Amino acid sequence: MGDRRARRLSLADRSRSAAANTIPVVTAASVATTAMRSTAAGYHDVLNWDAVPKKYQILVCRGPDCGDRLHSVDVHSAFDRELKVCNLAGNEATLGLYSCFGRCKKGVNVLVREVRPNENTRMIMLMPTAGPGAFLYHAVKPDEARRILEDHIAAGRPLVEWTRRLPPEPAP
Numbered sequence: 001m002g003d004r005r006a007r008r009l010s011l012a013d014r015s016r017s018a019a020a021n022t023i024p025v026v027t028a029a030s031v032a033t034t035a036m037r038s039t040a041a042g043y044h045d046v047l048n049w050d051a052v053p054k055k056y057q058i059l060v061c062r063g064p065d066c067g068d069r070l071h072s073v074d075v076h077s078a079f080d081r082e083l084k085v086c087n088l089a090g091n092e093a094t095l096g097l098y099s100c101f102g103r104c105k106k107g108v109n110v111l112v113r114e115v116r117p118n119e120n121t122r123m124i125m126l127m128p129t130a131g132p133g134a135f136l137y138h139a140v141k142p143d144e145a146r147r148i149l150e151d152h153i154a155a156g157r158p159l160v161e162w163t164r165r166l167p168p169e170p171a172p
């Protein structure tokens with residue numbers, strides 16, 4: 001009787017210890033659930049995409065209208081000056097000139113575009129105004145360079161209304 005009870009206890013102990021050493025069964029469903037959790041919340045929390053520095057390209061038109069008639073060189077100089085002192089919140093910007101954006105009556109035109117890692121740089125130079133990260137500002141004055149840097153590049157808030165505006169009527 002005592003032996004049987006002892007044997008029953010030892011069976012119970014063995015099953016308890018087997019349960020403790022159980023290896024979890026990995027199924028396709030559990031893998032999918034874990035992956036979904038990591039992509040939905042984990043990646044964003046861990047990497048904090050908003051904090052990743054962004055790269056921008058600023059192109060000032062130097063075409064016949066923007067350049068010769070409206071002196072876009074002054075706008076280019078203003079951006080050059082402001083880029084040296086303006087806090088871009090960790091983002092980077094390069095400044096250049098572009099031959100003509102084809103919006104000559106709306107100058108001075110300035111393109112600000114986010115350079116995304118997966119973009120084809122040759123295509124960008126052929127069609128700089130194409131793509132979701134491109135904003136072509138019209139009728140830009142030199143004293144507006146700082147606002148574009150602070151709002152668009154530092155704060156990530158493009159000045160959409162400036163992409164629709166028309167130059168002032170010429171004085172009679």
Ligand code: FES
Pocket residue numbers: 061062063064065066067099100101102103104105107109
């Ligand atoms: S001259 Fe500036 S857009 Fe054509």
